[in-house]
Amino acid sequence: xxxVAQPExxxxxxxxxxxxxxxxxxxxxxxxxxxxxxxxxxxLQFLLKYITGDNLVKGSYGFEAEFNKSQxxxxxxxxxxxxxxxxLYFCAVRDLDSNYQLIWGAGTKLIIKP
Amino acid sequence: xxGITQSPKYLFRKEGQNVTLSCEQNLNHDAMYWYRQDxxxxxxLIYYSQIVNDFQKGDIAxxxxxxxxxxxxxxxxxxxxxxxxxxxxxxxxxxxxxxxPQHFGDGTRLSIL
Numbered sequence: 001x002x003x004v005a006q007p008e009x010x011x012x013x014x015x016x017x018x019x020x021x022x023x024x025x026x027x028x029x030x031x032x033x034x035x036x037x038x039x040x041x042x043x044l045q046f047l048l049k050y051i052t053g054d055n056l057v058k059g060s061y062g063f064e065a066e067f068n069k070s071q072x073x074x075x076x077x078x079x080x081x082x083x084x085x086x087x088l089y090f091c092a093v094r095d096l097d098s099n100y101q102l103i104w105g106a107g108t109k110l111i112i113k114p
Numbered sequence: 115x116x117g118i119t120q121s122p123k124y125l126f127r128k129e130g131q132n133v134t135l136s137c138e139q140n141l142n143h144d145a146m147y148w149y150r151q152d153x154x155x156x157x158x159l160i161y162y163s164q165i166v167n168d169f170q171k172g173d174i175a176x177x178x179x180x181x182x183x184x185x186x187x188x189x190x191x192x193x194x195x196x197x198x199x200x201x202x203x204x205x206x207x208x209x210x211x212x213x214x215p216q217h218f219g220d221g222t223r224l225s226i227l
Contacts, residue, residue: 032213043118043204043218044157051213090156100212101147101172104156 002027004093006105013081014113021076021108023091032094033074034102035065037087044090050074061085081112116141120205120219126227127192127199135190135222137205146188147206147216150174157204163188164210192224200225 004025013019025031032051036044048059055067065076076089091105118139127133139146145164149157159172163182177196182188188207192199202223206216 034215036218041202041221041223043120043220044206044216046215046217049213049215094212101159101162102216106154106156 002093002095002097002103004091004103004105006089006091006108008108009106010109010111012111012113015083016080019078019081019085019110019112021089021091021110023074023076023105025072025074025091025093027093027096029096031074033065033067034092034094035059035063035074035076036090036092037061038090038107039087047076047089083112083114086110086112118205118207118217118219120203120222122222123220125222125224127224128227130194132191132193133224135192135203135205135224137188137190137219138186139188139205139207139217139219140186141207141209141217142185143207143217144185144210145208146182147208148172148178148180148188148190149204149206151202151204151221160190160203 034049035047038044047063048057050057050067058064063078088107090107092102095101095103121136147162148160158174160178161180163169166185169182179191202221204221205219208214208216
């Protein structure tokens with residue numbers, strides 16, 4: 001079965017430090033991977049995606065993600081965290097078995113401390 | 115600006131009552147989705163539609179119904195059969211094409227009176 005996991009419920013980072021939010025996946029074919037961010041009482045905003053090509057994908061708000069096929073991971077990163085980055089982050093993978101719907105991770109709460 | 119509009123932002127349901135959540139998009143997207151979000155959980159798919167006049171059940175369709183009479187609109191009805199409807203409901207749409215991301219509205223928070 002295809003799946004995606006976000007192993008950390010919460011990540012705490014000091015402002016100005018680099019941040020990483022982890023995501024691992026399990027799919028039978030080539031993965032289409034996505035990262036979204038959600039601020040309180042708002043919808044999800046698309047950050048970036050990996051379809052094919054360069055393993056380092058750049059997205060919105062200075063975020064980037066590294067696709068690692070051997071480790072089946074797609075970790076979200078940012079070189080220098082801002083307090084305004086504090087939010088809920090979701091990783092998702094396209095489900096090849098179910099009409100190309102998305103399989104969602106449970107989400108990781110990112111807290112950036114001043 | 116193009117986008118997805120969900121209304122109302124907050125909704126209260128009485129026992130035995132059906133309520134309808136509105137979702138309208140002006141992005142000209144073919145596919146539309148309804149998700150339910152509970153605290154501490156990820157998104158769960160309720161229904162989706164890939165074309166007008168066609169829709170499919172997602173993982174938790176029981177107690178919900180939808181229609182897709184127009185490309186722009188995909189309303190969700192929470193029926194009295196849904197015994198635990200309190201949640202945050204999110205509507206999304208997507209262009210056709212496997213790599214296209216979903217775009218989300220700002221949600222409707224439904225509570226029981």
